[in-house]
Amino acid sequence: MNSPTDVLAAATDTRPAAGTTTAPDFTFAAGAYTLTCRGSRRTITTPAADRGALLAEVEAAMLTERESGHPHPLVVGAIPFDPRRPSRLLVPEHTTWEVAEGDPVAPDPGASAAELVDNTAAGYRAAVAEALARIEQGLVDKVVLARTVDALLPTGYDVGRVWARLRAANRDGFTYGVRLADGDHLVGASPELVAGTQGDRFRSHPLAGSAPRGATAAEDERITAALLASEKDRVEHAVLVDEVAANLAAVADEIRLPDGPRPFATARMWHLGTEIAARLHPGVGSLEAALALHPTAAVCGRPTEAAAALIGALEPEERGFYAGLIGWTDGHGNGTWALALRCAQIGGDRARMYAGAGIVAGSDPDAELAETTAKLRTMADALGLATGKRDQSDQSTEPVR
Numbered sequence: 001m002n003s004p005t006d007v008l009a010a011a012t013d014t015r016p017a018a019g020t021t022t023a024p025d026f027t028f029a030a031g032a033y034t035l036t037c038r039g040s041r042r043t044i045t046t047p048a049a050d051r052g053a054l055l056a057e058v059e060a061a062m063l064t065e066r067e068s069g070h071p072h073p074l075v076v077g078a079i080p081f082d083p084r085r086p087s088r089l090l091v092p093e094h095t096t097w098e099v100a101e102g103d104p105v106a107p108d109p110g111a112s113a114a115e116l117v118d119n120t121a122a123g124y125r126a127a128v129a130e131a132l133a134r135i136e137q138g139l140v141d142k143v144v145l146a147r148t149v150d151a152l153l154p155t156g157y158d159v160g161r162v163w164a165r166l167r168a169a170n171r172d173g174f175t176y177g178v179r180l181a182d183g184d185h186l187v188g189a190s191p192e193l194v195a196g197t198q199g200d201r202f203r204s205h206p207l208a209g210s211a212p213r214g215a216t217a218a219e220d221e222r223i224t225a226a227l228l229a230s231e232k233d234r235v236e237h238a239v240l241v242d243e244v245a246a247n248l249a250a251v252a253d254e255i256r257l258p259d260g261p262r263p264f265a266t267a268r269m270w271h272l273g274t275e276i277a278a279r280l281h282p283g284v285g286s287l288e289a290a291l292a293l294h295p296t297a298a299v300c301g302r303p304t305e306a307a308a309a310l311i312g313a314l315e316p317e318e319r320g321f322y323a324g325l326i327g328w329t330d331g332h333g334n335g336t337w338a339l340a341l342r343c344a345q346i347g348g349d350r351a352r353m354y355a356g357a358g359i360v361a362g363s364d365p366d367a368e369l370a371e372t373t374a375k376l377r378t379m380a381d382a383l384g385l386a387t388g389k390r391d392q393s394d395q396s397t398e399p400v401r
């Protein structure tokens with residue numbers, strides 16, 4: 001029979017996971033600021049597909065907070081890739097905003113390195129080949145296919161430390177961590193802004209078209225020139241920008257786009273990026289704007305429904321919160337929502353890492369596989385994966401590092 005403490009333990013939705021105890025419920029760092037939230041006064045699980053209901057619930061939560069004497073309420077958290085699945089949003093109990101001076105130092109990854117288990121390369125290539133056949137048939141123009149790779153973690157690892165390493169290595173991105181309903185933590189360092197708002201000013205920075213970073217400045221120059229000249233990458237990017245601009249028109253006007261994409265670097269990747277600016281319609285906040293765009297063709301495809309169905313059919317694992325939205329909004333609608341990319345879901349002794357790549361006509365399965373491998377390095381670095389195990393399913397696969 002359950003004792004009252006058992007019932008209470010179940011209700012507080014924590015699953016003990018060795019080493020994760022120091023991590024806060026939510027952390028989000030961008031530029032010089034870090035937002036850290038501990039505890040939650042309320043959680044919001046309404047799926048993003050019920051957009052009106054979700055936004056009304058967020059609004060009501062803000063009102064309740066103000067009425068109970070909290071003049072600057074926040075709602076923070078994550079929306080899964082599949083908008084029909086429960087959201088993981090919370091009203092934090094304790095919030096701190098810090099502005100960092102100077103560069104943070106990366107802590108040591110821990111006593112012993114994690115071990116990589118990657119047997120997904122052959123399956124990924126086959127999925128890309130299948131997607132290319134569907135593109136040829138005219139079912140979709142673009143579909144983003146992802147793969148998942150597990151790392152076995154040593155005892156005593158610390159999610160907070162993984163986050164700090166991500167932050168130190170990815171100063172230009174959005175470094176995030178969120179405790180999920182089952183006690184697992186989603187941590188990552190995303191390069192991609194979906195919706196950043198301040199008053200009625202809106203910014204988005206969609207990315208598509210990618211190549212791994214070079215080892216020298218000269219190599220980087222050659223890589224970015226090739227990326228800008230690649231017809232396949234420009235098409236992949238244009239599909240995304242057209243879709244974002246079209247969906248944005250429902251919530252904003254004065255949409256401004258530059259003439260063409262620019263190369264954008266992370267520690268591990270080059271991407272083609274387009275800075276989009278707009279003016280939000282009265283009453284539209286950051287979460288509403290982000291939901292109007294989610295899931296973009298950076299992570300799903302065109303047409304959205306057909307691409308989502310193809311992803312469901314071709315990817316062996318559920319995406320969960322990977323390729324969803326992660327961020328925060330305040331009571332005035334100001335906020336920042338990034339794409340949950342370059343991440344891992346960490347629980348118990350396992351970190352499940354995710355990476356995907358956009359497939360269009362002309363994509364090559366080997367090149368797309370290599371792109372996902374390069375994207376996995378952001379997390380592999382943070383987990384201290386010094387060497388990768390060769391993929392058992394395909395001898396030609398590179399190790400993750």
Ligand SMILES: C=C(O[C@@H]1C=C(C(=O)O)C=C[C@H]1O)C(=O)O
Nearest residue numbers: 207208209210298355356357358
């Ligand atoms: C899907 C991912 O990244 C997205 C896909 C990109 C591409 O296909 O070129 C580039 C950046 C991201 O929008 C990922 O990192 O897993």
